Amino acid sequence: MCAAYHTLAPQDRQAEYQKVQAHFEDLKTRGLKLNMARGKPGKAQLDLVSDILTVLVNPADCVSDGIDVRNYGELTGIPAAKRLFADILGCKSEECIIGGNSSLTLMYDTISKAYTHGLLHSEKPWCQLDKVKFLCPAPGYDRHFKVTESFGAEMIVVPMTPTGPDMDLVEELVRDPAVKGMWCVPKYSNPDGIIYSDETIRRIAALKPAAPDFTVMWDNAYCVHEFDGPFVPFADILTLCREAGNPDMVYEYASTSKITFPGAGISVMASSVDNVAYMEKLMTVQTISYDKVNQLRHVAYLKDKEHTLALMQRHAEILRPKFQCVLRWLDSEIAPLEIASWQRPKGGYFVSVNTKPGLAKRTLALCKEAGVVMTGAGATFPYGKDPQNSNIRIAPSLPPVEELEQAMDVFCTCLKLAALEQLAQ
């Protein structure tokens, strides 16, 4: 194994370059077509849950709490689905609105309604304000940033730390009344895979924002998504906000997209009963109900939190070897070279690699040349601009392990090549 690149004499570096370059050329000849771009479950995970297709078979199966779920009605969702999510999230069922197959849509709708109608405590709709600013802990989830970008909000990067967003900075920034909200993925954050510390969460719940309608967008996307070890209990942000005197400050989101089918699950938005009542009034105009047959299908299949957690352990058995593969390659091929660092998540869908500054774009361009598609460089930052050109999100869930081995070979080779090119400049 080679020593740390920055310690190499020019001659040794040249030798290493030739070796890595030769391997890269060899990889290119293999005509690979591999994808580690998105947190997309693999086929084995889809097959694992396909019994959900047949839990509702005849008309009698379609009645829940006296409601025929096949007909119109129940705008905010069936009670049984609210109970299921309340059980999973640790909130109350009356704090839940059950949505369609996409929690992202619920988040988009919240921001959209803030712009067109205002939120509960808004003085006016955000579209009537000169300036709306939004806090974006980064690296973060590209689709969050796209939502606020799409509406023209000014996005302010808040650095992520191993315990969550830099809270000193957040507390300072929320004193600006134009700062209207903040994106959070509090458990197994996308992409770092870290869990916000208790102190971070308490400080978020206790924020004293200048804007009366400041909104924490709490995307609990990976609430039960441990792939290594048992379920990690997690504080209920709704309770914490209420106790801190901020009952209406947070909207929490979750979905079954990575529990059952990614494209055909159900989602939830949980917030204070006052926020739920406010949103229900606005939603009346938008739909008659979400798909309640699918809500009941999920209740029949997932049953409760305990049963859901048992299923998640079976997903974990499929996912764990994939993450182990990624980390094994990084540990053996990259660690000694001192050209990148990474987190070691125990849940979620990503491994976040931070290269030495300036290497991310080049690494991913080389990967593409060799047939490996990854999340675009910069995607984890607002406006797609990673100031260090350093963060790379690896999404290992889709390919089978044998393909992942090849993809990681490509990735490590390309990262080495990019680092050596930079050192040669």
Place this chain on the structure above:
Amino acid sequence: MCAAYHTLAPQDRQAEYQKVQAHFEDLKTRGLKLNMARGKPGKAQLDLVSDILTVLVNPADCVSDGIDVRNYGELTGIPAAKRLFADILGCKSEECIIGGNSSLTLMYDTISKAYTHGLLHSEKPWCQLDKVKFLCPAPGYDRHFKVTESFGAEMIVVPMTPTGPDMDLVEELVRDPAVKGMWCVPKYSNPDGIIYSDETIRRIAALKPAAPDFTVMWDNAYCVHEFDGPFVPFADILTLCREAGNPDMVYEYASTSKITFPGAGISVMASSVDNVAYMEKLMTVQTISYDKVNQLRHVAYLKDKEHTLALMQRHAEILRPKFQCVLRWLDSEIAPLEIASWQRPKGGYFVSVNTKPGLAKRTLALCKEAGVVMTGAGATFPYGKDPQNSNIRIAPSLPPVEELEQAMDVFCTCLKLAALEQLAQ
């Protein structure tokens, strides 16, 4: 049977009043609890289509055109669902975006995006305009009007005629650049149940609006919903608009809500390929895909237009006796009295009764007293204000015929009572 009320001598009128009043008191003692408020299918219709629950059973069933519908992707819908709706609507599959369970949500989203982002030919988002006006043929669908009302548009009533909206007025109104669009239910209009004439449709397609982003919201909710007689072919509005030089002026909507399950169907938005491309770009931010498992479930169950029309004839067998019941009561009990007129629809979900001016609210208040809930008076007009206080929407689909007989007894009695009260003033 009594003669026309307006011809009665005071003494005869008094006698009739006492007779009707006595019957009303009798009806009240029956403790009825009947609902003719919304176009909600009855249980027999839900049972008719419940085989859809089991058309997808195992993983192999979930592949369509090589796409595993269980996973993320295919933002605008699976090709097979686009082909199905293109077949039904007579448009091209590339003109279709397949949505979730609610076409109302697709309509809301279109208006919402017009406000926040603007449409393809908008000079700026509508939220930045001083004034947005919207044409509302009335009586019409209350939820359409609620959407535009919710966004603060000024709604302009356009009277409905037996051939559709008053087109002379529409052609004049669209010369105002603040007029941004128009709601239409072109086939079996809600609530009148009339079909726009060919000439009306051609004139709509050929409009020359001052606003470059004028948008016809073409809610083809009852496109295959004949309950009396065979399928009535209907012009493709997309083609007509294109031929008239207005390719991007129309968005068409439809759904399977009254074909399969009302709360768990799929929907479509059809528009020009340029509009589809524009909307797809905005939708990328909002969701990863709609529920493709449900899309494929519908394709497997409905197959094609021919098979769908055969199913609709079975719905018709359930619905026809209900509409016949309504018309029989109106014909025998109300027609001779000359206190109201109505359409005789052959499709759709409603019978629209126009009472003599000033009777609608009182009639419905009396119905409520006797335990019969109907669509609120005025609901079929923008802002809930029926200038004549005359239009009443009867929705006979939900109750079984035996309940409907009782409900119509109540309705006719209350309408008589309201008319007699008015004459006594």
